Amino acid sequence: MNDPILELRDLSVGYRLGRGRTVPLASGLNLALAPGTLTALVGRNGAGKSTLLRTLARLLPPLEGQVLFRGRPVGTLGARDFARSVSLVLPERDAPPNLTVRDLVSLGRTPHTDWRGRLGEGDRRAVEEALTTLELEALADRRVVSLSDGERQRAFVARALAQEPELLLLDEPTAFSDLLHKAEVLRILRETCLRGATVLLILHDISVALRFAHRIWVLEEGRVEEGIPEDLLLAGTLERLFSSPRLRFDPLRGTYRVPQEEFRGAVALRGEGRAEACAALALERWKLRQDPDASLVLEARDGVFRLREGDRDLGVFGRLEDLERELRRHLPGEAPGTAEGS
Numbered sequence: 207m208n209d210p211i212l213e214l215r216d217l218s219v220g221y222r223l224g225r226g227r228t229v230p231l232a233s234g235l236n237l238a239l240a241p242g243t244l245t246a247l248v249g250r251n252g253a254g255k256s257t258l259l260r261t262l263a264r265l266l267p268p269l270e271g272q273v274l275f276r277g278r279p280v281g282t283l284g285a286r287d288f289a290r291s292v293s294l295v296l297p298e299r300d301a302p303p304n305l306t307v308r309d310l311v312s313l314g315r316t317p318h319t320d321w322r323g324r325l326g327e328g329d330r331r332a333v334e335e336a337l338t339t340l341e342l343e344a345l346a347d348r349r350v351v352s353l354s355d356g357e358r359q360r361a362f363v364a365r366a367l368a369q370e371p372e373l374l375l376l377d378e379p380t381a382f383s384d385l386l387h388k389a390e391v392l393r394i395l396r397e398t399c400l401r402g403a404t405v406l407l408i409l410h411d412i413s414v415a416l417r418f419a420h421r422i423w424v425l426e427e428g429r430v431e432e433g434i435p436e437d438l439l440l441a442g443t444l445e446r447l448f449s450s451p452r453l454r455f456d457p458l459r460g461t462y463r464v465p466q467e468e469f470r471g472a473v474a475l476r477g478e479g480r481a482e483a484c485a486a487l488a489l490e491r492w493k494l495r496q497d498p499d500a501s502l503v504l505e506a507r508d509g510v511f512r513l514r515e516g517d518r519d520l521g522v523f524g525r526l527e528d529l530e531r532e533l534r535r536h537l538p539g540e541a542p543g544t545a546e547g548s
């Protein structure tokens with residue numbers, strides 16, 4: 207591995223209560239970020255993700271241990287050097303009332319400008335590039351306070367990109383984004399990695415983390431388990447993290463599965479393509495288990511759903527909603543699709 211950009215050595219993070227009392231949230235962390243990689247930091251609410259990120263960004267002092275940036279303790283870097291090298295996106299909402307999106311993004315150039323803060327040709331180019339990359343050209347002259355939550359978050363990401371840092375630290379930069387913009391922001395951050403930057407970001411959306419992150423740090427009970435996404439899937443780490451006795455998370459599908467004991471009937475599903483995939487989803491939502499030996503057989507292909515029981519044809523349906531109605535008549539107990547059962 208290339209020399210890491212950032213290294214955590216026996217790091218403990220947490221908060222201070224005054225009178226020297228500290229509350230550690232994670233300790234004994236020995237981790238590294240390799241250049242050109244995107245790492246997602248995941249964990250349940252309150253696990254300490256923001257506290258860890260803020261410690262790496264020098265906003266909070268470590269309780270113990272060290273953070274090294276390119277082999278040097280971060281505390282020894284001058285403020286300007288650090289600001290040139292590291293950009294931070296926090297889940298902030300506030301901005302001065304008259305600040306436009308272009309002004310905000312231009313602030314990303316502050317560590318690179320002279321003492322008067324005047325933007326040179328290269329600075330302006332970096333600002334315009336960041337605005338274009340985040341699809342903010344049409345909003346560039348709008349005041350930041352007038353933006354929607356998702357638009358504002360993109361503006362803060364644009365500011366971080368305009369800074370052209372070596373390391374980007376971002377605390378849930380897509381919390382308010384729609385699905386497409388979420389994926390777009392992650393794709394853009396992956397591209398900055400191709401250009402040599404390193405990214406560490408907090409993500410709550412596991413399916414996005416699985417799709418875009420090179421590595422995942424899972425913060426749980428004060429420890430970090432880390433690896434490439436697929437190895438964490440194989441180890442069951444992500445499944446365990448987001449499951450409870452009542453809810454079982456399926457990280458491969460990014461959704462929750464119905465516990466075995468809640469199924470109230472079985473259907474043998476056969477078919478292919480999108481029809482079969484959608485039928486499988488619907489069956490699970492109706493709490494119907496798939497069982498190849500079930501007497502009710504559902505054939506799903508080419509957008510058509512054919513239901514039969516033994517040799518008896520029960521109907522052919524073009525919509526799953528109509529199939530559901532028919533299924534209700536053939537299953538014991540509570541009907542699928544009722545408020546409780548859905």
Ligand SMILES: Nc1ncnc2c1ncn2[C@@H]1O[C@H](COP(=O)(O)OP(=O)(O)OP(=O)(O)O)[C@@H](O)[C@H]1O
Nearest residue numbers: 220221222231249250251252253254255256257258
């Ligand atoms: N200064 C503080 N005083 C008291 N409690 C604090 C302080 N800072 C953090 N905490 C507590 O530490 C825990 C971790 O907080 P943190 O914001 O790091 O969690 P998180 O993993 O980012 O959570 P979320 O996913 O909800 O954003 C929380 O229970 C929080 O209330």
